[in-house]
Each structure stands twice: as structure tokens, then as C-alpha cells.
Amino acid sequence: MVLFRLHEGCAVLRLSKLTDYAVVVMARLARDGALPEGRVQTAPGLALATGIAEPTVAKVLKILGQAGLVEGLRGARGGYRLTRPLAAVPLSEVIVAIDGPIALTACVDGGQGQCEAQGICAVRGRWDPVNDAIRRALSDITLADLAGPTRCAPATHFAQLVAE
Amino acid sequence: MVLFRLHEGCAVLRLSKLTDYAVVVMARLARDGALPEGRVQTAPGLALATGIAEPTVAKVLKILGQAGLVEGLRGARGGYRLTRPLAAVPLSEVIVAIDGPIALTACVDGGQGQCEAQGICAVRGRWDPVNDAIRRALSDITLADLAGPTRCAPATHFAQLVAE
DNA sequence: CCTAAATAGGACCATGGGGGTCCTCTTTGA
DNA sequence: TCAAAGAGGACCCCCATGGTCCTATTTAGG
DSSP, rough: OOOOOOOOOOEEEEEEEEHHHHHHHHHHHHHHOTTSSSOOOOOOHHHHHOOOOHHHHHHHHHHHHHHSSSEEETTTEEEESSSSOOOGHHHHHHHHHHHHHSSSSSSSSSOOHHHHHHTTSSSSTHHHHHHHHHHHHHOOOOOOOSOOOHHHHHOOHHHHHHHO | OOOOOOTTSSSSSSHHHHHHHHHHHHHHHHHOOOOOOOOOOHHHHHHHHHOOOHHHHHHHHHHHHHHTTTEOOOOOOOOEEESSGGGGHHHHHHHHHOOOOOSSOOOSSSOHHHHHHHTTOOOOOTTTHHHHHHHHHHHHHHHHHHHHSSOOOOEEEEEEEHHH
């Protein structure tokens, strides 16, 4: 399972800040019409719109681009746009793009040889139902469910704004 | 959601090592008959049985004791025993005991005033379905599901054993 | 009554992974 | 030809976690 701490020390599950940013940035792209075949939005512009630092926005967009979740157009008048509408992007895909595969323990899928060789790990394999449940929950929710019809800012960055 | 990294860098969701240890230690308590009203098991003994460092085992047991998941008996011939059978302990309770409340973002439950004051966070509140789904998944699985009938070692510690 | 064994409850420190920034190269429209 | 923008890295700092240790308290047993 993923526990999101977000530095408030109140939550066990951690969602990486970058994933939080990614959701916000993609929601902003959708809001501004940067949809497939639509007009693009620049990283500096998205930084201004969301309040997230520009280098960070650029970093997130590059990662999302590698994962195919956004399309980057280079050169002057370049920018980014979504490759799919938000409703077609499960949250799990964003998490995987930013943080990697979703699993609770290292005892998943791979690593069988190790555990069996030692023969002391009876827990091995039993985390699978948990992992599956988590993955399913994350796959059933799309970015359209998270992004409201209006503008938004990341929860984490918001805390920074308040603190300043 | 909770992502368990476990230092292999392959998983997005992170489960804290201490939680991993807690599951293993509690499973060992059950295996050795340290059930409610049963005989107790000492921290040093559990350390030997599980291969986890003794100070770490002691720390985990103290935390579990504060959460009421185990009962500690002081003095000579003292030790720990479970307060409930494993089948009555949802995984979520162990996670909460070790890491704190389970939630994906800080935008949950509390913090309403902040977000509304700023008026820029449209995502707020929309994480709730995700959080609920995760909590539900973690609550539906008990330690009995994770702990096999035989002995076990934590996945993380196991990796250390292999590496050495 | 005294001692040993064990828990309770802290303080304390090191480390590594993530967040964040910056630099260079490439592409492309005007 | 130039400026704007993405692509792809390298790089650094911070702090949360994991791990250890110390002291006080409790208690069985001789």
C-alpha cells in the first residue's frame, strides 16, 4: 500500500510530492485545453498557473513525457499536451510513471529465488492480495475523478503557500 | 495509498521497515503460543528467532504495546504476548500503530480551513475515495492472512541476510 | 532483602533517498 | 539567424527513518 506522509506527520501512507505535482499539472493541462491534438501549454506557463516552481514542473513533465502521459513539442511555440483525456488516465499509471511499480514489499513477483533459497520467509507471497487490492483501488480512480472542473493546486505546495 | 519501496527501488508504495518487522514479530509471537492469557515471549528471544536486531525488536514491541496490540509484562520472567489472535488484527491497525493514520495526502479530513481560505485547491476532498479504498483494502486483510503456519522473517531483513 | 531479568520511555546519531535546482544540447518557429 | 522551448542529465541539500543506547521501573526468585 502506499502511504502518503506529506511531511505533516499525520499520515502513514506516502504519496511522493512529485506524483502530487503531476496530478495537478495534468489537471491544469486539461483545464487549459491542452488535450490530444489541442494547443500546447508551456512548462513556465504551467508553473505560473499552478504555483509550483518552474524547474520542478519541467521535471515532472519530462517524466510524464517519457511515460507517454503527455506529449512534448519542442522548439519555439512548443509545449506539452495530454495524450489522453483525464478520464482515460488511471491514477495508478501516474504513480507508476513517477515512482515506479506499485507494491507493498520487496517480496513481490521477483525475488522468489532468494526467499526460497533461505527457506525462512513464510510471509513471502502472502502480500500479493494486499498489493493487488491497492493496485485495483488506484486503477479504478482516474485523474478526472481527482481533478475538479476548476483550477487546483497541489496539496503539498499549498501547505508551503500557507506557511509563507 | 501506501507505496512500499523497501530500498530495492522497484516499488512505488512504501511500507516502513518497522511495520514489516512488526508483522513478523507478531506472527512469531503467535507461532510460539504467546497468545492472550498465554505464556510470554521476551524481546531478546524474539530477536534471536526472527533474526532482527534486538534493540529494533524491543522498539517495535514497545510501539505495539502502546497501541494495545501486544501486552508487555515487566520484571523477571516478563515478556510480551498478543492481546488478540492474529485473525483479529487487521493489517491496517499495525500500520497505523507504527506509522500513523493512513491517508494519501495532507488534504484529508483536517486542513479544510487552509485549503478553503486559499480557494485554489479544487483537488481537495477528492482524494477521499482513494484513501477509503486503501484503508478498506488494508482492513480486510488480517495478520493471519500474512503469517503462514510456519516461521517467517521480514522481507527487508531477509534481503540483508542474503547480502551478507 | 537483594539481585538479576525484563519492560518502559526516552534521547541520540547516521544515512540515503527524494525534492529541488541548474547546465547543456537539440529542436523549431518567426 | 535568433529566441523560445523541450530533452536529458548532473548535482546538492535536507530530513525522516532506521537503528542504537541509556536510565528508570517493575518483579520473580533465592
